[in-house]
Amino acid sequence: MMGRDKILYLILLTLLFFSQIFSQEEFRKFPPSPEPFKEFRFPKEKNYKLANGLNISFFYRKNTPIITLCLLVSAGEIYSPKDLPGLATITAELLDNGTDVISSERIKEEIEYIGGRFSVKTEADYSIIYFSFLEEYINEALDILKKIIVEPSFPQKEVAKETRELFFKLKKKKLNPSFLGKERLFKVLFPEGHPYHNFFPKPDSLRKINRKKILEFYKTYYRPNNSSLIVIGDLNFRELIRKVSHYLNVWESREIPKILFPPVETHKGKIIYFVDSPSTQRPFICLGNLFFLTNKMDYFPLLVLNQILGGTTTSRLFMNLRETKEIAFSARSHLEFFKNCGVYILEAEVKPEAVKESIEECISELKMITNSRIPLLELEQAKYYLIGNFPIQLNKENGLINFLIKRFIVGLGEKKWNRYQHNIMSVDQEMVSSISKKYFVSPPAIVVVGSRKKILEPLLDFEIIEVYDTEGNLKYKIEKGIK
Amino acid sequence: MYLKKSLSILLIFFLNIILSFPFSFPLHVTKLKNGLTVVLSEDHSFPVVTVLVAYKAGSINDPPGKWGTMYLLQHMMFQGSENIDSMEHLLYVNQAGGELNALIFEDRTFFYQTLPSNYLSLVLWLESDRMLSLRFSSYGFEELKARLLEDIKYKLENQPYLTTYFRFDQLIFPDPHYSHPVIGTEESVKRISLEDVKKCYYSCYAPNNAILIIVGDFEQEKTMHMVRKYFESIPKRKISSISFPEFIPEREIVKTYKNVFIPLPVIHLGYLIPLSVYSDYYPLKLLEYILLKGKSSRLLSRLIEKERLAFQLDGGIERKGNLLIFKIFVINNNILTMDRCLNIIISEIDKLKRKRISEKELQRIKNKFKADYYRKFSSTLEKAIFLANQIIDQKSIDSLNEELNNYMKVTSIDLMRVVNRYFLSKNRVILKIIPK
Numbered sequence A: 001m002m003g004r005d006k007i008l009y010l011i012l013l014t015l016l017f018f019s020q021i022f023s024q025e026e027f028r029k030f031p032p033s034p035e036p037f038k039e040f041r042f043p044k045e046k047n048y049k050l051a052n053g054l055n056i057s058f059f060y061r062k063n064t065p066i067i068t069l070c071l072l073v074s075a076g077e078i079y080s081p082k083d084l085p086g087l088a089t090i091t092a093e094l095l096d097n098g099t100d101v102i103s104s105e106r107i108k109e110e111i112e113y114i115g116g117r118f119s120v121k122t123e124a125d126y127s128i129i130y131f132s133f134l135e136e137y138i139n140e141a142l143d144i145l146k147k148i149i150v151e152p153s154f155p156q157k158e159v160a161k162e163t164r165e166l167f168f169k170l171k172k173k174k175l176n177p178s179f180l181g182k183e184r185l186f187k188v189l190f191p192e193g194h195p196y197h198n199f200f201p202k203p204d205s206l207r208k209i210n211r212k213k214i215l216e217f218y219k220t221y222y223r224p225n226n227s228s229l230i231v232i233g234d235l236n237f238r239e240l241i242r243k244v245s246h247y248l249n250v251w252e253s254r255e256i257p258k259i260l261f262p263p264v265e266t267h268k269g270k271i272i273y274f275v276d277s278p279s280t281q282r283p284f285i286c287l288g289n290l291f292f293l294t295n296k297m298d299y300f301p302l303l304v305l306n307q308i309l310g311g312t313t314t315s316r317l318f319m320n321l322r323e324t325k326e327i328a329f330s331a332r333s334h335l336e337f338f339k340n341c342g343v344y345i346l347e348a349e350v351k352p353e354a355v356k357e358s359i360e361e362c363i364s365e366l367k368m369i370t371n372s373r374i375p376l377l378e379l380e381q382a383k384y385y386l387i388g389n390f391p392i393q394l395n396k397e398n399g400l401i402n403f404l405i406k407r408f409i410v411g412l413g414e415k416k417w418n419r420y421q422h423n424i425m426s427v428d429q430e431m432v433s434s435i436s437k438k439y440f441v442s443p444p445a446i447v448v449v450g451s452r453k454k455i456l457e458p459l460l461d462f463e464i465i466e467v468y469d470t471e472g473n474l475k476y477k478i479e480k481g482i483k
Numbered sequence B: 001m002y003l004k005k006s007l008s009i010l011l012i013f014f015l016n017i018i019l020s021f022p023f024s025f026p027l028h029v030t031k032l033k034n035g036l037t038v039v040l041s042e043d044h045s046f047p048v049v050t051v052l053v054a055y056k057a058g059s060i061n062d063p064p065g066k067w068g069t070m071y072l073l074q075h076m077m078f079q080g081s082e083n084i085d086s087m088e089h090l091l092y093v094n095q096a097g098g099e100l101n102a103l104i105f106e107d108r109t110f111f112y113q114t115l116p117s118n119y120l121s122l123v124l125w126l127e128s129d130r131m132l133s134l135r136f137s138s139y140g141f142e143e144l145k146a147r148l149l150e151d152i153k154y155k156l157e158n159q160p161y162l163t164t165y166f167r168f169d170q171l172i173f174p175d176p177h178y179s180h181p182v183i184g185t186e187e188s189v190k191r192i193s194l195e196d197v198k199k200c201y202y203s204c205y206a207p208n209n210a211i212l213i214i215v216g217d218f219e220q221e222k223t224m225h226m227v228r229k230y231f232e233s234i235p236k237r238k239i240s241s242i243s244f245p246e247f248i249p250e251r252e253i254v255k256t257y258k259n260v261f262i263p264l265p266v267i268h269l270g271y272l273i274p275l276s277v278y279s280d281y282y283p284l285k286l287l288e289y290i291l292l293k294g295k296s297s298r299l300l301s302r303l304i305e306k307e308r309l310a311f312q313l314d315g316g317i318e319r320k321g322n323l324l325i326f327k328i329f330v331i332n333n334n335i336l337t338m339d340r341c342l343n344i345i346i347s348e349i350d351k352l353k354r355k356r357i358s359e360k361e362l363q364r365i366k367n368k369f370k371a372d373y374y375r376k377f378s379s380t381l382e383k384a385i386f387l388a389n390q391i392i393d394q395k396s397i398d399s400l401n402e403e404l405n406n407y408m409k410v411t412s413i414d415l416m417r418v419v420n421r422y423f424l425s426k427n428r429v430i431l432k433i434i435p436k
Helices: A002-026 A087-093 A104-113 A135-149 A156-173 A177-189 A204-208 A211-221 A237-248 A296-311 A316-324 A352-371 A376-395 A399-410 A414-418 A420-425 A429-439 A457-461 B002-010 B069-076 B088-095 B117-132 B138-158 B162-172 B186-190 B194-204 B220-231 B278-292 B298-306 B335-354 B359-375 B380-392 B400-408 B412-422
Strands: A045-049 A055-060 A066-073 A117-122 A127-134 A227-233 A271-276 A284-291 A328-337 A342-350 A445-450 A464-468 A474-479 B015-017 B027-031 B037-042 B048-055 B099-104 B109-116 B210-216 B253-259 B266-274 B310-320 B323-332 B428-435
Touching (some): A045 A237, A055 A237, A066 A399, A066 B359, A087 A117, A087 A156, A087 A211, A177 A342, A177 A445, A284 A352, A296 A328, A296 A342, A328 A352, A352 A429, A376 A399, A376 B088, A414 A420, B027 B220, B048 B117, B088 B099, B088 B117, B109 B380, B117 B210, B117 B220, B162 B253, B278 B310, B278 B335, B278 B359, B323 B335, B335 B412, B335 B428, B359 B412
Parallel strands (some): A271 A464, B253 B428
Antiparallel strands (some): A066 A127, A117 A127, A284 A342, A284 A445, A328 A342, A464 A474, B015 B027
8 A cells, every 4th residue: 555655646747747847837938027117217308509609419318428419410411502413512621620829630649539439321301420429538639629610620631531532432332232212213213403313422423522612611500500519418507508618619600502493293204214234143123213291290101101111020021021021131111311301212232133133022012002901910910110229329328319210310309209209109100101191102213233143134014214323424225025 | 276266166055145246146056856957146237137048069069070960959949949949939029029049159059049038937938948858840840951061062152261260170170070160061051951959969968968047127035936846857868978188289270271262361360279277368358459449459450450461350368178378360451461460370370479469459458358257237138148158168157246356456467478378489370361
């Protein structure tokens, strides 16, 4: 009896042991539920306008040993005269290259002495100056900023050097299929003479740029009433305003000439714009069209729509072109916002044998998103992505700055932006559906970048193909059925 | 001595540290029964959390002649595990709005994701499942292998200077085990079998060879409970530990090759430094700033700004086992001035042997270094990567303030001493590659 009991006991123990293991591992079978969502409170903003018209936005970040400044000047490439593309870029690049009394080397040393990082970026509408440094050197930093913004002398020697460097940078860009594609797309979407038609500087036009033109451009557009300063750091706001005012009140305001934006319409053609780039191994396609935000609040459903279409690697374009059909190396969509319009772009790096199929798939995805109702689950997933990703973007270095720049360009009020997560959450199927019909309905312009010899032939099925070289010159036109 | 001190850090149980940094950086370090080191650092600035799993294994763990195996394994980690299907890891993270990626180096591999903090348990579930039970499907493997072969071809064709880096590493470590490309070569990848990848997984990706780092908005006690739940039952495994061989430079190496792919001539120059006194690392790191970092650095301002001999200049200190390599890489403007460029680099280094750097320049360098050091803490991900590297490099994480002070205490005499001690011609490797 004892023996049988012992065996039974052992069996029970063994069963218990295995069931414990089993139950221990049970939790591995299903994903745990998330905890309640934590709404993100946007950092509090304080604003001030100096007497000379400079707008200052301040965001307090506790215990930050680095202060970040960002100056947005409404002096992007669209303000370069038509015959001088690149003037805005060169002007911005030369700002830290010396004053009448201080050399370029000295300014760079001064920036590094305060643990500084200085960079500029020229986009279509704005030139953006980023400057971060150790917080204990705030006075020195503002003094440097004053030299850079108020007192640049654009020495001839530095102009020549910068022009040469920019020339090589642009030449290098001409090897980049994505740059070539976007450059052609904007030329197609905006008619000749429109500021956005030609906002990519051309290497050859740099020769016409000289110190006099740079000074003229600087004096016209680099004005406090044409600029905004964003400051992030562990600072006292009043103290900051006093200091900024002390260093930058000598910056004189002036009336800024207005530029004209001739009316444009969405693209409606059926042409394939082919950029012949013999060195391109992975063909690049981009499809895009203009949209005009008639209601600023449409921004939020547009973001959701873009997320569904091609915002990330789980969106429709990537899943279709790369994962299901395996015809592309990458595929995505994005939105670009400008002062009075926007452009949506679908782009993909595709396999050489699948250029035509990839274009057809992109068009089909566009049609599907405008003609069919978005499934509720997909819509919710897109919204969750945007809501969840928002604080992640802000958590990155320069994340807050980049967000504020976007806010500035799109032009929604502070309150609407600060309710970003709420505004995304409010988007429903109806809104996305009406937004897609409102903004995405015209057929997009189609640009292909690749080697003509390797990939052009399958595209001959399209009605009309215009073939350009990498410098933007139209080489010839092919019409279906016409030799 | 240093090594012992650093190793002891890894053995600390329930260590709570609050640093006297200008910003808050609390750390909680512990080790689970299965040997997994866990580092938690709370940061409530944003409602996000970064989870990073660092394995102390990289391309030097590739089986001989099958270079690229660990790189393939890194990609296999997204192909599913016992309870997670292929691509599901990505989908789960993405649906929460999160971002993820992986990085592989010679001696370490990082898997990381940043998500809204309410999804912390999801990431722990995902990471623990692939640490415990990676799935090895031959279809997924063949697909990855084909993609990798395509990638290798594309990278070699589009990054013409890439092969010159491999060539340089081969001069230092002629045994390809220590100098092969992380992604492998076309021939070596073709030789890799699924069985090879599996073996590497079981011998390298184990809790006792890993560090779990969590940085962000969470509550320490609750998180530690979740960590134990998901990770502590993962069994220890037998680890194949491989390290770089000891290296003692004996004579200068100078080689010149021709290459058909590069458009401009390049120089790779390296000083091999078998580091016996760890405190010398601090002035050596600042030397990197004096010579190479920033527009005002000596080589950059002279070769690019003033004399315009070079088109691009790069470099810094790399660590391979006990060996530090101070690397300088230059793309020259033309072949005729290549030797002049090389002579200037050597003469700038010699200048540092003879003349003390001014106090003003030293302060500039220190400020630049300090700001860069602080910038490493600018996001939860940056912090997590910083912590992983500190631990794997056996550097202290219990007194980051003290470590920063060690750099700040460097004097011009220290700098002169290390240049004279380590920057010798017998420690030098020079590789010149000219276009064919």
